[in-house]
Amino acid sequence: MKTTEHHAVIIAENLKKIYETKVPIGLFRRKKKRVIALKGVSFSVNEGEIFGLLGPNGAGKTTLIKILTTLLLPDAGRAIVNGFDVVKQPEEVRKSVGVMLMGERALYWKLTGRENLEFFGSLYKVPKDILKKRINEIVEFLGIQEFIDRLVETYSSGQKVLLAFAKALINDASIIFLDEPTVALDPRRAIEVRQKIKKLKEEGKTIFLTTHIMQEADELCDRVAIIDEGRIVAIGTPDELKRTIKGKSAVEVDIVCSNPKTIVEKIQQIDGVHKIAWDVTSSEKGEIVRIRVICDNPREILPPMMEILLNNGVKIHYIKPEEPTLEDVFLYYTGKLLA
Ligand SMILES: Nc1ncnc2c1ncn2[C@@H]1O[C@H](COP(=O)(O)OP(=O)(O)OP(=O)(O)O)[C@@H](O)[C@H]1O
Ligand SMILES: [Mg+2]
Numbered sequence: 001m002k003t004t005e006h007h008a009v010i011i012a013e014n015l016k017k018i019y020e021t022k023v024p025i026g027l028f029r030r031k032k033k034r035v036i037a038l039k040g041v042s043f044s045v046n047e048g049e050i051f052g053l054l055g056p057n058g059a060g061k062t063t064l065i066k067i068l069t070t071l072l073l074p075d076a077g078r079a080i081v082n083g084f085d086v087v088k089q090p091e092e093v094r095k096s097v098g099v100m101l102m103g104e105r106a107l108y109w110k111l112t113g114r115e116n117l118e119f120f121g122s123l124y125k126v127p128k129d130i131l132k133k134r135i136n137e138i139v140e141f142l143g144i145q146e147f148i149d150r151l152v153e154t155y156s157s158g159q160k161v162l163l164a165f166a167k168a169l170i171n172d173a174s175i176i177f178l179d180e181p182t183v184a185l186d187p188r189r190a191i192e193v194r195q196k197i198k199k200l201k202e203e204g205k206t207i208f209l210t211t212h213i214m215q216e217a218d219e220l221c222d223r224v225a226i227i228d229e230g231r232i233v234a235i236g237t238p239d240e241l242k243r244t245i246k247g248k249s250a251v252e253v254d255i256v257c258s259n260p261k262t263i264v265e266k267i268q269q270i271d272g273v274h275k276i277a278w279d280v281t282s283s284e285k286g287e288i289v290r291i292r293v294i295c296d297n298p299r300e301i302l303p304p305m306m307e308i309l310l311n312n313g314v315k316i317h318y319i320k321p322e323e324p325t326l327e328d329v330f331l332y333y334t335g336k337l338l339a
Helices: 061-068 090-096 113-122 128-142 157-168 187-202 215-222 238-244 260-268 297-309 325-334
Strands: 008-025 027-045 052-055 075-079 096-099 176-177 206-211 223-228 231-236 249-256 274-284 288-297 315-322
Touching: 008 061, 008 113, 008 206, 008 238, 027 075, 027 206, 027 223, 027 231, 052 187, 052 215, 061 206, 090 297, 090 315, 096 157, 113 128, 128 157, 128 187, 157 176, 157 187, 157 297, 187 206, 187 215, 206 215, 215 325, 223 238, 223 325, 231 238, 231 325, 238 325, 260 274, 260 288, 260 297, 274 315, 274 325, 288 297, 288 325, 297 315
Parallel strands: 052 206, 052 223, 096 176, 176 206
Antiparallel strands: 008 027, 008 075, 223 231, 249 288, 249 315, 274 288
């Protein structure tokens, strides 16, 4: 096996970000409100790896990408990207990175996709002939020929996501930041985009991506940082993360019931139950409560669990012991479901 020296191309040290906003109270008065989006985040990303930030809505993922790509200043801490300080050397950082942001508003709706790429390429001062060739390569690579010469205002949300992905490749940067790259894509396109991300890695690029989909993090990432409420709660390869809760199993239950809270509290009392979390989804059959339990041994907790469910007149849709997933790692550290 070839041993390669780990070379960190992204280093974050104790990054903090606080948003100050004003919320209305009453008709005319406004009150200052502080949202602490990042509470001291540290990690590093090695050259050539796919590094994923996995976390639920509002965890701080987009904030972190914006800081690492100089779109936002941190309130404390330090970040080095490709050897450059994001606060002191923003120009150098910008030249080193390609960025795709979720819900990209920076695309020009009155231009075609290709014109957008030409425009953003010219900002990086890529010579015209090279740019033209590169755009063709990117269009082919992503398979977006069909709509690239249409006005962006006619794009579906998935097509906008793909154009934003193309934009992140326009300066042929060695470090690529992707904020929820498969959001709004249909399953087939999502699979394709994941394959493209792997291809980019094969070409030697470093990829930093965010996602709230645990299967995506598991499949794609060499290493994953799990983030919740502005803090990284665990970091490692997907296998390492799952091993941190080894010896423990998960049991997933889908039920229809009117009193999920009471049921969950009763299950929590069972010996050998470590963590439990639940959420509710509505379907045409009514509200389905999904409960996930982390325990030592499913065989020991299933009988008392069944008893609780049956004694409380619950309709069971599904109950099954499962291998721990990254969602269980998240649940183990935060007591919540990723959802
Ligand atoms: N401009 C802003 N002003 C005030 N609060 C903000 C601003 N941007 C983000 N926040 C808040 O900071 C926190 C982190 O937001 P961020 O967008 O980084 O989360 P996220 O992990 O990307 O979430 P999502 O999965 O929903 O995209 C949230 O509580 C959010 O409401
Ligand atoms: Mg986000």
